[in-house]
Amino acid sequence: MSGRILIVDDDPVQRRLLEEAVTRFGYSSRVVENGVEALQVLRAPEGGDIDLVILDLVMPELDGYAVLEKMRGDGNSTPVIVQTAQAGIDTVVGAMRAGAQDFVVKPIGPERLEVSIRNVLKVSALEDEIVRFRKSAAGTLTFSDIITRSPSMERVIRLGERAASSHIPILIEGESGVGKELIARAIQGQSDRAAKPFVTVNCGAIPENLVESILFGHEKGAFTGAVDKHVGKFQEAHGGTLFLDEVGELPLDVQVKLLRALQEGEIDPVGARRPQKIDFRLISATNRRLMDLVKEGRFREDLYYRLNVFPIWIPPLRDRLEDIPELTRHFLARFAAEEHKSKVSTVAPETVALLQSYDWPGNIRQLENAVFRAVVLCDDTCLRPDDFPQVQANCASRGAGGGQGGEPRIDAPLIAGEPAIRPDDAAGERSGEHAGAAALWKAQGSFAGFTDGSVPFGFLRALDRNGHVQTLECVERDMIVTAIDHYGGRMAEVARRLGIGRSTLYRKLKDYGLEASNGQDAAE
Template identity: 70%
Template sequence: MVRIDTIENLPESKIMESTSGKILIVDDDPIQRRLLQEAVTKFGYRAKLAENGAEAVKIMTGPEGADIDLIILDMVMPELDGIGALTQMRAQKVGTPVIVQTAHGGIDAVVSAMNAGAQDFVVKPVGPERLNVSIRNLLKTSALADEITRFRKQASGTLTFADIITHSPAMERVINLGKRAASSNIPILIEGESGVGKEMIASAIQGSSERRSKPLVTVNCGAIPENLVESILFGHEKGAFTGAVDKHVGKFQEAHGGTLFLDEVGELPSDVQVKLLRALQEGEIDPIGARRPVKVDFRLISATNRRLIDQVKEGVFREDLYYRLNVFPIWIPPLRDRLEDIPSLTRHFLARFAAEEGKPQVSGVSPDAMALLQAYHWPGNIRQLENTVFRAVVLCDGPSLTVDDFPQVASAVDTPSATPSRSYDSRPVETSAAAHRPAPQEQQEPVRRQAAPQPQTAVPSGFELSAPFGFMRNLDNDGHIRKLVDVEEEIIRAAINHYSGRMTEVAKRLGIGRSTLYRKLKEYGLEEHIGKDAAA
């Protein structure tokens, strides 16, 4: 059963610390600083104050600068004025967006501020609505620019740990480990639930290593048909088998000089595990049909959302290969353990999807909506958050995402923790929302019927009732324990439905191999599901 925290259960300090962006207010006038602080706080942001330009430069070039999302900078200040502070920050590669404010709105002042690197300009006294629109638009534009930069870097193999969005101490430990691993060629095993960002960490390790100018080749081992795994990884010669009309270069050779990232490495068949072990030990591979082995120079990063040591104990993964892969383990915590990352991730996803969907007016998230997102358990982690924000942007008709744009999350958070729940849901969101809504009368009916007097000849009607969502009946209609084959067939059917026919995921969650699953599908007359594994 999944624990779903309510907003009331979260510490108020944690919500306030992470539900919104942080704005640096730089002004030598204490009254003006206080007025701006009250305004941005009312808009739902956090504020930090600086009395002059020198103090602002010190903040932005220090460790605290990473937490600042936007700067409101006064033009006229003693010691170091706004233009001077802005020039120094830009010279030191501080790219945080800046709104410059002044009591004099001449065209020369505007041109000077923009040339120095400001993104917007307001004249004192600025109206609250004008300031709020400017803040929202700049935060959105900045997030979209960061997303574009991140995509380009990932595609070119130059993504670094500085490009990863996080404010979480737990993720800082992950990044520190990744930086250490990047400085060597040590084999790395990244573990963590689905959707936590394992591929992003692998890309950052590659982009921070000496191999950053070389290719990063990614292989999802769970999505390759079992009969093609060896050919795709190691390659084959022309005529090596029926259908091999041309020579094929495998992923190991594609990654020569660079990095090979094997995602879901626990899904590799046993015969391929042997060849992978040899590739690691000898630095050479045997393409199918080749007369001699081929030398390869690669750095291996593996990832899995299952505990490989458990698979070793079950006999489905080679123990010697496990110890070759697990030289430098890195565990990525789930999103529910790093709620500090949700605001930044949400803003970045919002900026991207608002641009993709042609909704430039959607430029922010209300504080209540952000607090709701942080109160949810996120079993699907960052990938689920991304899809949730996507749907919210499509639903949104106003300038900001509100609680009404997240009906499934609101329904799940409002559900008491005692209500049966799932550990993961990959079905459409409409089904998910219905599943989270409890049916008190139906769930309490068995209790009332058992308490009421029953005729001695009557069969207890509770045996005839369907189990609540997420539970299975262990008694048949006559009150006897159900047969094991019936229970097994039911749970396989439930898993197929629960994971939308993705058979690799079904086998993984059931803890059995794909060949075993296919055999059981035939035994229970479920052959129509065989072959629907393309989306796995």
């Protein structure tokens, strides 16, 4: 497992035995000879990497009781397992009152030690999760609550801490699933708006005709069906923070009102006679390059520069593999408790190696779901590689020359002058979802040189049946059909992967007469 354990014992033989046992259990360890050295390690910058302390009670200079007292006095809540040759009840009670989580008697058997380590780390992870949930609900989550050991994330945290001390507009960029909302909550929780409202809006999930009303509110009778006054998200966030996720999906007319709200600090509810002053901190997020949308005329340039005052880019999980062991343990503790599978409490070292060898196109969200599934499947006390069959399959496919995601990777153009198509760029661990595209492969292959029907997935024909180049409209239509089939009719994902807005996608479906033929336009 990923835990880092500090072993504190003045007996060299006992230190060596503990170190060998801890290593055999799959944990990393650091060994010191006395309590003074232990405190030096815990107070140093690397002390934050220690997940557990195995502490001898009887030592010269500074005994275990004094170490515990000074640790708790420093505000260090690292869990501690104390060990001693004295098994009296007074010794046990004293150690527990001093702040120890468990107590073992020398000589300790390896099985007992492993169970103790596993249980203490699991309880610690659950306590951290409970604290994190409470802080998130109360709006007091800070960067110290974010699980990371990656140098690239340290830069994100440093930027976030600086941004938290200001009211500057922030634009958080990164792929889907990297934790943009978590960073936004930490910024608010570490600012002077902590514990104030934190209002989240997913701009890509709001129907276009309701965006203005949901964001800015409306007065009674402002339009047909407005039977009551509605308070918008900006008004809900008054005094706190408004988090606009997928801000690039906002319609152009709403972008104008957003720009005014940022510049003037006031909004115009639909049907209101006068504007309303509001006090809010805006944090925006996007998984797309807004500058590209500006160039395409789908995002206002003036609004872009207004939002992009303090950009923060969050690296994908594949670029911070150091975080995978800790995140895995975090999710394991949570899901084992939720699913009442308390015996599942650790992760085998070979499993950690497997998870770190995968690219995780869905990032942390995908890892979370993979661990959830593994906990449900697991019948052991430890998560094994076989509990992650889809990850295994993807890694095996990649090792055999295939692409990630289990699909064949097409690195060369299929037809001279055609760009290579890489279906493995799609996120997901779905089985059998491409079956519906098989007919399309065969239909195209019969006149594109694939007479045996073995057309690679993602192939798009460049020539028509008469040998002439296809029109751009036909190519675009085929691409949309392929994308809808590939992503199982999830139109938000289809639009995102095609690089267009959902309203544009629906319009193209109508233009190409695909609504009736595919029946996918309403499937979400």
